[in-house]
Amino acid sequence: MKDQIEDIATDLEQEVIDFTREIISIPSVTGNEGPVIKRIQKEMKKIGYKSIQIDDMGNLVGRIGSGENLIAIDGHVDTVEIGEKTSWKHDPFDGKLEDDIIYGRGACDQKGGVASVLYAGKILKEIGVPEKTTLLVVCSVQEEIYEGLNWQYIITENKVIPDAVILSEPSNLNIAIGHRGRVDIKVRTTGISSHGAAPELGDNAIYKIAPIVLDIIRMDSELNVDPIFGKGNVCVTDIRSTSPSINATADSSTIHIDRRLTSKDSEESVLNEIKALESVKRTNAEVYIPEHKYQSKSGSIYSVKGYYPSWYMEESHPLVQTASRAYEIQFNKDPVLNYWRFSTNGAATKGIFNIPTIGFGPGNEKFAHTIEDQVPVEHLVKAMAFYTQFVRLWGRGN
Ligand SMILES: [Zn+2]
Structure with missing residues (x-):
C-alpha cells in the first residue's frame, strides 16, 4: 500500500x-x-x-x-x-x-x-x-x-x-x-484635557500610559521559561490617544499588548500580571481583553474574545x-x-x-x-x- x-x-x-x-x-x-x-x-x-x-x-x-x-x-x-x-x-x-x-x-x-x-x-x-x-x-x-x-x-x-x-x-x-497561545490585551488610561498652553491644568493620559509601556518592556525580560514552549513574550504593538486637538493634552490613551502564552499561562494569570503592575494601579488604568466582531455573509454579527489558548x-x-x-x-x-x-x-x-x-x-x-x-x-x-x-x-x- x-x-x-x-x-x-x-x-x-x-x-x-x-x-x-x-x-x-x-x-x-x-x-x-x-x-x-x-x-x-x-x-x-x-x-x-x-x-x-x-x-x-x-x-x-x-x-x-x-x-x-x-x-x-x-x-x-x-x-x-x-x-x-x-x-x-x-x-x-x-x-x-x-x-x-x-x-x-x-x-x-x-x-x-x-x-x-x-x-x-x-x-x-x-x-x-x-x-x-x-x-x-x-x-x-x-x-x-x-x-x-x-x-x-x-x-x-x-x-x-x-x-x-x-x-x-x-x-x-x-x-x-x-x-x-496568544492573548490580545488593551490597557487604557483616562485623564483630563486642558489647553496645550496650560498643561498643568489638565491630567495628561499619555503621561499615565508611558510608565506602563516601560513596565511592559521590563516584564518581557523577566518572564519565566517554560519546560515545553520556552519563554513567553509580551510586547506593546500599538499606542493611540484621544484629545480635542493637538493643542490640548490627551484625555485617553490606549496600548495594545500582544502576549504569547506558555503552557503555564492562562487568560486570568496574564491579565492579573498586568493589573498588578505598580504603574497600572497608580493610574487606575483599565485592563481588558477586547472582543473582535465580524459579519457573516447573511449579515449576522458574531463576536469573539481575543484569546487564543x-x-x-x-x-x-x-x-x-x-x-x-x-x-x-x-x-x-x-x-x-x-x-x-x-x-x-x-x-x-x-x-x-x-x-x-x-x-x-x-x-x-x-x-x-x-x-x-x-x-x-x-x-x-x-x-x-x-x-x-x-x-x-x-x-x-x-
Ligand atoms: Zn498559516
Missing part, C-alpha cells in the same frame, strides 16, 4: 503543481477569500468530494467517505498582504515554478497545504477510505487575523465535531504537536502515534516532533474544544509571510502521501 500511495501521489504531481499555482494567482487576503473558495469548491466537485458546502462565515467543507469517525484536515485559504510588490523577486501572484519550487504569496502559508490535502482526497477516492471513516476537508477563512475563529464557527454553528484534526500549515514535513499533545496520544507510524511507513524514517512558533487554528480545535490536533504541512515556516514565500514540489507530493497513509491507518485503528 505504501508503494501504491507513493505511485499515485507521484502521478498527481503535475496536477497538484498546477492547482497550487492557480490558487496562488487568486489573491485572498483575509476577508476576501470568496473567489479562491469558489475555485477550490469547483476542484472539490471535479475530484468527487461529497456534501460540499460553504457556510455562512465562508468556510468550505467537503467529504470523502461516509463512516462515522470524522477526521478533519484543515487548511486556511487566506493570506497576509504582499507588502511592497517591487521588493518581490518573483511576482507574488504568478505562482512561478523554478527549480521545483513554487513561489508566491501563500505558497508556504498555506496554499500548498490546501492543494496537497485536496489531492490526498483524490488518492483516497482511488484506493478507498476505511469503512468507518470520513475525511472532512476544511478550507477555512480569516485565520491570519483571528486564528481559530473559523473553527469556533464550524463547531458551534455548523455543529461539526471531528474526532481528530490535522492542520496543514507549513511544518517542513515535521509533525507539530502544539504551540504557544496554547495547546500541546502528549507524544503517547494515539493521534501522534498514528501520525508517526504513517510517517515511518511512507518515508522509511522517524518523524521529527516539534512545536510551532506561531499560532494556528489549533488554538480553537485543541486549545478551546480539546479535540486531538496535530500539524503536518508542506513548506518551511521560515518563508511564511515573507517576500520569499515558497513551497517545494517534493513537499506537496510527500504531504499528499502522508495524509493518505494517515487516514488509512487512523481508520483501521478506530
Whole structure:
C-alpha cells in the first residue's frame, strides 16, 4: 500500500503543481477569500468530494467517505498582504515554478497545504477510505487575523465535531504537536484635557500610559521559561490617544499588548500580571481583553474574545502515534516532533474544544509571510502521501 500511495501521489504531481499555482494567482487576503473558495469548491466537485458546502462565515467543507469517525484536515485559504510588490523577486501572484519550487504569496502559508490535502482526497477516492471513516476537508477563512475563529464557527454553528484534526500549515514535513497561545490585551488610561498652553491644568493620559509601556518592556525580560514552549513574550504593538486637538493634552490613551502564552499561562494569570503592575494601579488604568466582531455573509454579527489558548499533545496520544507510524511507513524514517512558533487554528480545535490536533504541512515556516514565500514540489507530493497513509491507518485503528 505504501508503494501504491507513493505511485499515485507521484502521478498527481503535475496536477497538484498546477492547482497550487492557480490558487496562488487568486489573491485572498483575509476577508476576501470568496473567489479562491469558489475555485477550490469547483476542484472539490471535479475530484468527487461529497456534501460540499460553504457556510455562512465562508468556510468550505467537503467529504470523502461516509463512516462515522470524522477526521478533519484543515487548511486556511487566506493570506497576509504582499507588502511592497517591487521588493518581490518573483511576482507574488504568478505562482512561478523554478527549480521545483513554487513561489508566491501563500505558497508556504498555506496554499500548498490546501492543494496537497485536496489531492490526498483524490488518492483516497482511488484506493478507498476505511469503512468507518470520513475525511472532512476544511478550507477555512480569516485565520491570519483571528486564528481559530473559523473553527469556533464550524463547531458551534455548523455543529461539526471531528474526532481528530490535522492542520496543514507549513511544518517542513515535521509533525507539530502544539504551540504557544496568544492573548490580545488593551490597557487604557483616562485623564483630563486642558489647553496645550496650560498643561498643568489638565491630567495628561499619555503621561499615565508611558510608565506602563516601560513596565511592559521590563516584564518581557523577566518572564519565566517554560519546560515545553520556552519563554513567553509580551510586547506593546500599538499606542493611540484621544484629545480635542493637538493643542490640548490627551484625555485617553490606549496600548495594545500582544502576549504569547506558555503552557503555564492562562487568560486570568496574564491579565492579573498586568493589573498588578505598580504603574497600572497608580493610574487606575483599565485592563481588558477586547472582543473582535465580524459579519457573516447573511449579515449576522458574531463576536469573539481575543484569546487564543496554547495547546500541546502528549507524544503517547494515539493521534501522534498514528501520525508517526504513517510517517515511518511512507518515508522509511522517524518523524521529527516539534512545536510551532506561531499560532494556528489549533488554538480553537485543541486549545478551546480539546479535540486531538496535530500539524503536518508542506513548506518551511521560515518563508511564511515573507517576500520569499515558497513551497517545494517534493513537499506537496510527500504531504499528499502522508495524509493518505494517515487516514488509512487512523481508520483501521478506530
Ligand atoms: Zn498559516
